[in-house]
Amino acid sequence: MMILGIETSCDETAAALVTGNGEIRSNVVASQAELHARFGGVVPEVAARRHLELVAPVVREALGDAGATLDDIDAVAVTARPGLIGALLVGVSAAKALAWARRLPLIAVNHLHGHVASLYLRPLDLDPPFTCLLASGGHTMLLDVQERGGYRVLGTTLDDAAGEAFDKGARLLGLGYPGGKAIDELARHGDPSAYDFPVARVPGLDFSFSGLKTSLLYRVRDLPAGELEARRADLAAAYQRAIVRALVQRIEAVGAERIAVVGGVAANSELRAALPDAALAPLPLCTDNAAMIASAGRYTEPSVYPDYLSLDARATA
Numbered sequence: 345m346m347i348l349g350i351e352t353s354c355d356e357t358a359a360a361l362v363t364g365n366g367e368i369r370s371n372v373v374a375s376q377a378e379l380h381a382r383f384g385g386v387v388p389e390v391a392a393r394r395h396l397e398l399v400a401p402v403v404r405e406a407l408g409d410a411g412a413t414l415d416d417i418d419a420v421a422v423t424a425r426p427g428l429i430g431a432l433l434v435g436v437s438a439a440k441a442l443a444w445a446r447r448l449p450l451i452a453v454n455h456l457h458g459h460v461a462s463l464y465l466r467p468l469d470l471d472p473p474f475t476c477l478l479a480s481g482g483h484t485m486l487l488d489v490q491e492r493g494g495y496r497v498l499g500t501t502l503d504d505a506a507g508e509a510f511d512k513g514a515r516l517l518g519l520g521y522p523g524g525k526a527i528d529e530l531a532r533h534g535d536p537s538a539y540d541f542p543v544a545r546v547p548g549l550d551f552s553f554s555g556l557k558t559s560l561l562y563r564v565r566d567l568p569a570g571e572l573e574a575r576r577a578d579l580a581a582a583y584q585r586a587i588v589r590a591l592v593q594r595i596e597a598v599g600a601e602r603i604a605v606v607g608g609v610a611a612n613s614e615l616r617a618a619l620p621d622a623a624l625a626p627l628p629l630c631t632d633n634a635a636m637i638a639s640a641g642r643y644t645e646p647s648v649y650p651d652y653l654s655l656d657a658r659a660t661a
């Protein structure tokens with residue numbers, strides 16, 4: 345069994361080949377980050393057009409890397425929700441066309457399920473039950489995972505996602521887009537105790553990051569002229585510490601025995617170090633990729649030809 349995964353929900357055009365038992369045969373990710381950097385964030389229309397240019401070459405490269413052809417593919421899995429609607433439509437249309445041409449089954453995957461399913465790929469091959477923190481540019485959620493086919497949402501963000509907090513913070517610090525990785529790197533040279541940033545007090549298991557972002561805005565604004573350069577690393581370190589603290593506090597509040605962390609923010613070195621006993625998604629599988637989509641496809645009901653010709657992309661989960 346060989347699954348072709350396709351992911352185009354945001355600004356990564358990705359394709360991967362994954363076997364039925366979770367081995368990654370190829371995993372190609374073409375990032376559009378540079379294209380969007382000068383706008384300070386993803387421009388949906390620009391992303392959709394770029395996906396259109398990249399999706400066929402990226403699928404071809406994924407097949408080539410695995411030494412496979414379309415004849416070897418048994419099913420096509422594609423992100424159908426949630427995400428930028430124009431971007432999603434490119435992947436869904438490409439997947440439909442590929443599946444239709446060969447009368448293959450099509451599997452419509454939820455992108456969030458995809459992030460969780462990054463843990464089901466070999467060699468990690470993690471088995472539920474576990475409590476999962478999903479922290480990305482678009483989502484911050486605590487999930488109760490009892491089986492590989494799904495999950496139950498325990499808590500979510502009331503405003504910004506954790507990755508969004510990193511990106512907006514990076515922008516305030518003049519670090520460009522996307523900013524999570526830049527803050528992570530700069531924070532290593534800073535003193536996290538130089539500033540005291542608040543961790544929002546939200547009842548239950550939900551998150552809130554907008555107050556933290558505002559707090560950074562004021563700190564930067566109140567700096568004497570020309571001081572930002574000298575204070576940037578300390579601000580990055582303290583700001584990152586506050587985000588990591590908020591995430592870790594919530595995980596601890598669940599009191600679960602087994603913890604896993606997935607999504608782009610799971611790549612953060614301080615978060616990884618703060619959770620030594622957690623199952624962490626492997627670094628290349630934290631940010632958006634298609635191997636995780638193919639992996640989720642292994643646990644999602646496929647749709648047969650011609651039923652999937654009416655499949656639509658959806659912006660919401």
Ligand code: KG4
Pocket residue numbers: 354479480481482483506507508510511522523524525528607608609610611612613630631632
């Ligand atoms: O999962 P992902 O690729 O896309 C979404 O589904 O949203 O996550 C992207 C997010 C961005 O906000 C990016 O800044 C953040 O993950 N990110 C990081 C790091 N690497 C990526 N945040 C903190 N530290 C990192 N090392």
Ligand code: ZN
Pocket residue numbers: 455459480481607608631632
């Ligand atoms: Zn994602």
